[in-house]
Amino acid sequence: MKQAKGEAVRKELLPGQSVALLKELHLIGRDGALQADSLRKLKQVNHLVQLLEPALRDAFERHPEAPVIVDAGAGNAYLGFVLYELFLKSGSSILYSVESRPDLAARAQERAKKLGFDRMKFIQAQVATEATAAGLPERIHVLTALHACDTATDDAIALGIRRNADHIAVVPCCQAEVAAQLKENPRQARAPWPSIWAHPIHRREAGAHLTNVVRALVLQSFGYQVTVTELTGWEHSLKNELILARRVHKEHFLARKELQALLDATGIKPKLVVEMQQELGLTQELPQ
Template structure:
C-alpha cells in the first residue's frame, strides 16, 4: 500500500549518510577530503585544479599552498564587504541611495588587472555562485589571459563572469560594462593603473574599492626631477635624495595621496597589511567604503602635500575629481 504522505526523511541526491545510518548498513562513512582543513566550505576542487592551485591528483605543493593562503586572506576581506552590501539591500527600509545603486540582477564587481583571475574565480565560486545573483567583470590587457579565463568560465558553467581585453583607463568609457559597479578591485595594478582604477570607481560610483597598489613610479620620477630644487628649499628633501629612498618615499607619498583623495571624494578609508604576503613589499591593502561624506580637510591636506613635494602637476592628471575647496559645504559633508 502506498503511503499518502511523502517521506520527509528521504535523502536528497548527493546527501551523505549519517554515521549512525552507515553503521546500521555496515557501510563505511565517507572520509573527508584530505585538504578539508585548508579549503573553504563549498570550494570547487575542479576549479582549483584548473587554476593549477591543486595538482591533477588534488594535492597542494608549497608554492600553491602559499598562493591559496594569499587569495583566501584577501577573500575574507572582500567577502565581509560583499555581505555588508547585500545586507544593506535587504534592509527593511533601504535608503533611496541604496535603491538607486542596486541592480535587480545583484551585486556587480570589476576586477582590474585580473591576470589569470584567481581572485575573480574564487569570489565567484564561493560567493556569487552560491548567491545565485551578481556579475563579475575581469579586466585585463593581455588578450591570451582573457581568452583562457573566458574559456574556463564556460567550462565550469560560471555564466555570470565576463572578461574584457581592455586597459583600466579604457574600461571607464566602455559600453560593455554597466553604468554602475558596486565593487572595484585592483590587485598589483602597476604604477598609475591603481589611480586609473580609482578614477574608474569614481566614474562608476562604486560603493566599495579594494586596492593593493604596486610599483608607484610616477611620483618617484617627479621627485627625482625636482630633487636639486627641493634640496635647496627644505631639509625634508633628504628623505628622497638617494635613488633607493626616492622609490620608497614615492611609494609612501603616492598611497597617502590616494587615501586623502578617496576621503575627499566621499569614502571612508582603511589601510591594513595583507598577512601571508611577507615575501612581497606590495602588501598594503586600501579599502574604501562610500559614505557620501566628503572631507574638505582631506582635500586641503592633499593640496598642501602636493605643493610641499612639488607635485602640483598631478592635480590635473590624477586628482581631477578633487572637490573645489571654495565650494560651500554640502549637506552632511564633514569639514
C-alpha cells in the first residue's frame, strides 16, 4: 500500500475526525501525508470505530449517566483517542486504556493530558492481573481489544464477561497457543481431525481458527449474541477477524454443550476456557 496525500487523506477521515489529532498521534506527518504503515493502522482503527458505533450508541442510551469503555492491549491508544474525539468529548463517560508496556502507557497518558482528554484513563498492567481489576469499575459497558497479543485477547474477553460488559469487540492478534497444543497432543483427537492440522502451516491456521471458534462459543455461553466478520480488507491487515458480541441473555445452555463437544473432539484447552472453566460449569474435565 502506498502513502496517502491531500485529498486521499481527507477521504480516510470519519465525520468529525480531525487532522490535528492524527498529527498529534504521529499518524499524519508534518507534510500532511499518511505513510503506508500509518494508513494501514488508521484504516483498521476507523473500520473498528464504525463497526463499534452501534454498540457505543446502545451503551450511551442504556447508561446515560456515564458508560464505561475499556480498550485492552491499547498500545499507543490510537483507538481510544479516536473514540474519545468522536464520541466522548462531551458527556461524562470514561475510557480506560489498559496496556502492559510502561513506556506506551506513559506516552499515551501524556498525550491525553496535552489534548485535554480528561476522561481518558490509563492503567499500566497486564489485562489479567488484579492491578487491572483494581483500577477498573465493577461494571464496564463496552470492552474492545484490537490486536491484543496472543492470549491477551482471552484475558480481555474474560474481563469483559466478568465485568458484565454489554458489548465486547475483539480483533484477535497472532495466536500460537492452540497450535502448540495441537502439536504436543495430537492423539487427543480421533480421525479425521488430526489430518486437519498435520502440517505446520495448517496447524497454525487450524489453531487460530479453533481459538476464535472457542472464543465465540464462550461468549455465546454467557448469553452474548455473536457476529464474526471481517474488520477491513485483507490488504490492510492479515489479522482481520472481528468478533462482536452483545449480551442478550444470562446464559446459553446449548452453546455450552457445543463448546464442550468441540473441546472433547479436538483435545484443545485454550486459555479462555481454562480461565473460565468454573464459571462455564463445564461438565467434564478438560483434556490433560
